[in-house]
Amino acid sequence: MDPLEDPEGLGDTASAQQRALADHARFVDENLTRNYRANFIHGVLGMTGFRLIYAPTIIPAYLMLLTGSAAAVGLGTALLQLGATISPIASGARIEHRSHILPYAIRVGSLMRLMILGLALAGWLLTGEALLLATFAFFLLLGFFTGAQRVAFQMLMSKLIPIRKRGRLQGYRNFAGGLIAAVLAWVAGNWFIAGNWLGNGYATTFLFAFLLTSAGLVVLKTMIREPPAPVSRPQIPLRDRIREFPELLADRDFANFLGAQSFSTMARVGAPFWTVYAGGLLGLDGALIGGLSFVFLGSDTVSNIVWGPMGDRFGFRIVYALSLLCSIAGVVLLIFAEAAAPVYGSFVLLGFGGSGWLLAASTMVLEFGRTEDTPMRLALVTTVEGIIAASGPVLAGVVVAAWGFTPLFALVLGALAIALLLLVFRVREPRNLAKD
Numbered sequence: 001m002d003p004l005e006d007p008e009g010l011g012d013t014a015s016a017q018q019r020a021l022a023d024h025a026r027f028v029d030e031n032l033t034r035n036y037r038a039n040f041i042h043g044v045l046g047m048t049g050f051r052l053i054y055a056p057t058i059i060p061a062y063l064m065l066l067t068g069s070a071a072a073v074g075l076g077t078a079l080l081q082l083g084a085t086i087s088p089i090a091s092g093a094r095i096e097h098r099s100h101i102l103p104y105a106i107r108v109g110s111l112m113r114l115m116i117l118g119l120a121l122a123g124w125l126l127t128g129e130a131l132l133l134a135t136f137a138f139f140l141l142l143g144f145f146t147g148a149q150r151v152a153f154q155m156l157m158s159k160l161i162p163i164r165k166r167g168r169l170q171g172y173r174n175f176a177g178g179l180i181a182a183v184l185a186w187v188a189g190n191w192f193i194a195g196n197w198l199g200n201g202y203a204t205t206f207l208f209a210f211l212l213t214s215a216g217l218v219v220l221k222t223m224i225r226e227p228p229a230p231v232s233r234p235q236i237p238l239r240d241r242i243r244e245f246p247e248l249l250a251d252r253d254f255a256n257f258l259g260a261q262s263f264s265t266m267a268r269v270g271a272p273f274w275t276v277y278a279g280g281l282l283g284l285d286g287a288l289i290g291g292l293s294f295v296f297l298g299s300d301t302v303s304n305i306v307w308g309p310m311g312d313r314f315g316f317r318i319v320y321a322l323s324l325l326c327s328i329a330g331v332v333l334l335i336f337a338e339a340a341a342p343v344y345g346s347f348v349l350l351g352f353g354g355s356g357w358l359l360a361a362s363t364m365v366l367e368f369g370r371t372e373d374t375p376m377r378l379a380l381v382t383t384v385e386g387i388i389a390a391s392g393p394v395l396a397g398v399v400v401a402a403w404g405f406t407p408l409f410a411l412v413l414g415a416l417a418i419a420l421l422l423l424v425f426r427v428r429e430p431r432n433l434a435k436d
Helices: 010-030 032-054 058-065 070-086 090-095 102-125 128-160 161-193 201-223 239-242 250-266 271-281 288-316 315-337 340-364 371-403 406-426
Strands: none
Touching: 010 032, 010 128, 032 058, 032 128, 058 070, 058 161, 058 201, 058 239, 058 271, 058 288, 058 315, 058 371, 070 090, 070 128, 070 271, 070 371, 090 102, 090 128, 090 371, 102 128, 102 201, 102 239, 102 340, 128 371, 161 288, 161 340, 239 271, 250 315, 250 340, 250 371, 250 406, 271 288, 271 315, 271 340, 271 371, 288 340, 315 406, 371 406
């Protein structure tokens, strides 16, 4: 190009960026099989362990055992979410200028898993008030590192896996991991917890989760081949970066997606109380915890082989909408349940809804806007979710303790309905929109 036609050298810069993008695409294609396999194995092992922790059965039952209070169940869940509120923006700021993300992802992933080990050790070594305080502290720290890990790992996947294959990867990974998790949740409830293995069945379950998730992290560390980032933002102070958040919301589709995500997160604050409610109907014991965990995680698992390919083919907006409809149906069925069969049926529908929501939300957020803004877009969504999910369970626990479950059911159904309306009428399928 003639310098007189391009005095500032912008053409050379554009050519360099095009070469970087081409090199990145070539690296991704050459290493796709290896990275796909690594993400799959890591996801299966990690999901198997983490779902033992985050399924709406074992942790609520554990807190009820320790305290006998629905408000304490809400507080424990809120602390998990509060930690996840604090860390995502800082995590996004730490990685958006980095050429390689994997080392940071491994660090925060390791710290997250150590918190699960801490829960196990506290269960064995502490009693009374000390046990409760330590458990709450580990919940807060677990949430903190979960929020940081979520941003790092989603960004890592966006670098390694082309958009055309993300749905199938996550769907099949969730299917395999969820299938194993469903069986292990049944084993945890009926053997570890009911049999009080190693003197504390819940602590044994936490240790098992730690071992599984750690094995997944080892696989990721040893197998992943990460290319340099083709485009990144310059490093700036975190405070200045936060001031730029309104620019992200100038994309109206993303802004409305954030609104839908906020209301759907608001609805999910009821999840820890579904098991408590079912226990009030059927009697809360190890067999019920194992059975509900099995059907919830089993339905979550089976649905992923539908949700993933559907999202790849049609986009994840339709997956998001159908998952919200499944959640609405599950809550309505639970409201009118008077026997075991409809209670188990409601957990099936809630499992379908939860898996579709998680898969669609985590994939759609990667598809809006410019690539270099992805880390902060992830951080913003995760932070907003965390703020809602941190305050919601405490309020929900107080509501349940004071007035029972009826107001909670009404709030959850209202939030799900608003999220569905926003998604259907105000958010366009992001992969059909041209990126800058």
